[in-house]
Structure formats: C-alpha cells, structure tokens
Amino acid sequence: MDLHGKVxxxxxxxxxxxxxITLALADAGADIAFSYHSSAAAATETAAxxxxxxxxxxxxxxxxxxxxxxQALVEATVAHFGxxxxxxxxxxxxxxxxxxxxxxxxxxxxxxxxxxxxxFCAKAAAPHLxxxxxxxxxxxxxxxxxxxxxxxxxxxxxxxxxxxxTYALAMELAPAVRVNAVAxxxxxxxxxxxxxxxxxxxxxxxxxxxxxPEDVARAxxxxxxxxxxxxxxxxxxxxxxxxxYRE
Numbered sequence: 001m002d003l004h005g006k007v008x009x010x011x012x013x014x015x016x017x018x019x020x021i022t023l024a025l026a027d028a029g030a031d032i033a034f035s036y037h038s039s040a041a042a043a044t045e046t047a048a049x050x051x052x053x054x055x056x057x058x059x060x061x062x063x064x065x066x067x068x069x070x071q072a073l074v075e076a077t078v079a080h081f082g083x084x085x086x087x088x089x090x091x092x093x094x095x096x097x098x099x100x101x102x103x104x105x106x107x108x109x110x111x112x113x114x115x116x117x118x119x120f121c122a123k124a125a126a127p128h129l130x131x132x133x134x135x136x137x138x139x140x141x142x143x144x145x146x147x148x149x150x151x152x153x154x155x156x157x158x159x160x161x162x163x164x165x166t167y168a169l170a171m172e173l174a175p176a177v178r179v180n181a182v183a184x185x186x187x188x189x190x191x192x193x194x195x196x197x198x199x200x201x202x203x204x205x206x207x208x209x210x211x212x213p214e215d216v217a218r219a220x221x222x223x224x225x226x227x228x229x230x231x232x233x234x235x236x237x238x239x240x241x242x243x244x245y246r247e
Contacts, residue, residue, distance in 0.1 A: 001134055001225050004029035007081045008224070009074065011035045011064055011121060012091030014043040016188055017140070020213035021088055021220050023049060028221050030086065031056040033077040037063060037091070056081070064091050064117030065109050074124035084128040086224050089118035089162070090140040094190055098151040107154045114158030115165065122169055122179075130176035136224050137173070139166045140216070141183040143237060163233065170231035178230035180223045185237025187211040206239025206246075 003025065013022040013034025022034050023046070032050050036043040036059065043059045050057035058080045062069040078084050093110050097103075122137055129135025143149075145163040148156035163181065170179035186201040187210060193201075202209050219236045223229060235241060 001085075001136070001227050002029070003086075003221075003224060006030045006085040007033065007077070007083050008086035008088065009033045009035075009077045009084060009121075009125070010088040010090055011062075011073070011117065012037075013088070014039045014046050014059070017184065017213045017216050018090040019046050020217040021090060021140075022046060023053070024214065024217035024221050025086070025088075025224070026050045026053045026055040026057075028224070029055075031058075031081060033058040033060065033080065035060050035062045035064065035073050035091065037061065064121070065112035067116055067120040070117050070120035071124040074121055074128070078128050083131070084125055085132065085134070086136045086138070087121060087125045087129065088138045088140065088220060089121060091117055092140070092155070092158075094155065096151050097154040099153055102153065110154035111158040111161070114155075115161045118162055119165060122165075122173075126173055126177060130173070133176050134227065135173075135177040137169060137177060137179040138220050138223050139163075139179075139181040140220075141166075141181050141233065143183060143185055143235075143240060145183060145233075146241065166233065167231055174230060178223075178227070180229060180231070181233045182216055182219045182223065183233050183235045183237065184216045185211065185235065185240040187216055187236070188213050201240075204240055204243050205237065206243045209238065211236060211238055 012018040014036040047057040144156040
C-alpha cells in the first residue's frame with residue numbers, strides 16, 4: 001500500500017508511542033486523525049507537527065471506554081476527510097491493578113479502553129476500510145499479551161484479549177481489510193520506572209538495550225504497507241521474550 005493520499009486514524013495518538021506512530025504515518029504520506037483523552041495541549045502540538053510535514057491533521061477528544069464515543073470518533077474522522085484507510089488501536093491506560101486492591105471501576109476503565117474501544121472503533125471503521133478494498137487495522141499490544149505483568153492484572157487481561165481480537169478481526173474482515181498487531185517490548189519507560197529498573201529491563205533483552213517509540217512506529221508503517229500480511233503479531237522487543245530465559 002502506498003500511503004500517499006490515504007487517511008489513518010490513531011487512537012491515543014497525541015503522546016508517547018502513539019505520537020511516534022502518528023508522525024511516522026504522516027512521514028509515509030498519510031493524512032492523520034488521532035484521538036486523545038486528557039492531553040489537549042499535547043494534541044495541539046502533535047497536530048502542528050503533522051501539518052509541518054505537509055499532511056492534514058484532525059484531532060478528536062474521546063473516552064474510548066465508551067462504545068458510543070469510539071463510534072463518534074470514526075464518524076467524525078470520515079466526515080472530516082471523506083475516507084478512512086488505516087485504523088491503529090493504540091489507546092491504553094497504564095494503571096497498576098493487583099488483585100488484592102482490584103477496583104471494579106478501574107478494571108472497567110482499563111479493560112474497556114483496550115477491548116471495547118478497539119472493537120467498536122473497528123466495527124465503525126470496517127465499512128470505510130473495506131470501501132477501497134485495501135483497508136488496514138493494526139492493534140498495539142505489548143508482552144503482557146503473552147506473559148502477564150505482575151500487579152497489572154487488568155492491563156494484562158486487556159492486552160491478551162486484544163491479541164485474540166486481532167485474530168478474530170483478521171478472519172472476519174478478510175479479504176478487504178487486513179488486521180495485524182505490533183507487540184512492543186521496552187521502548188519507553190513508564191513514568192514510575194526507576195533507573196535500576198530501566199537497566200534491568202535492558203539486560204533482559206537479547207540486544208542488551210532499550211528500543212525507541214520510533215522502532216514501534218516503523219513496524220506499524222511496515223504492516224500498513226505489506227499487503228500480503230494479515231493475522232500476525234510482530235514483536236518489537238529486542239528479543240526480550242527469549243532473553244528472559246537465558247539465565
């Protein structure tokens with residue numbers, strides 16, 4: 001797929017890895033819509049960067065834990081640009097949820113953003129993605145989809161569900177829409193990560209170092225362009241899944 005003239009929608013595209021994906025798709029030639037929840041100032045800055053690259057930008061505030069807002073996001077994007085070719089489900093909420101402290105409202109918020117938001121964005125986007133016979137959905141996982149993170153019960157369950165949703169959507173939407181996922185490893189430390197933890201995570205990878213959000217973004221662009229790949233998960237983790245078993 002040549003991305004020039006195409007429209008991409010990135011959920012959670014204003015900050016961190018989502019922003020890197022947004023900018024990489026713009027560099028590849030796509031016009032960009034992206035959602036944000038509370039990062040209004042960051043959204044304005046990211047939109048300005050997209051425009052500086054010669055691409056069009058559209059921002060939309062949405063709570064993707066709600067199905068109606070996920071649908072409204074897609075409808076607003078299509079109304080603004082007149083088409084939709086690529087959907088990247090990147091929005092997530094990083095919240096610690098050990099079982100002993102598990103709260104129903106927090107569980108619902110974390111899991112709903114990952115699963116309900118992604119599923120209903122896909123539902124709303126599917127007819128538009130299929131309209132030109134070459135649509136793409138890319139879901140952003142992480143290694144919790146395969147091995148749960150300690151004390152992050154809701155996040156791990158949500159990412160595992162998103163992995164299966166990737167496979168289910170790939171089967172249901174073929175052949176007009178391809179559906180894949182990217183599973184980043186250590187590419188951007190969370191705000192509460194200590195220097196000691198950062199060093200330990202680097203040692204756990206086969207490459208012995210952290211990656212970058214841009215590594216993830218390049219994988220997303222690759223999957224958007226690779227028109228004979230569907231139903232796969234591409235780890236971008238420096239070999240962390242294998243590195244943890246070396247010792």
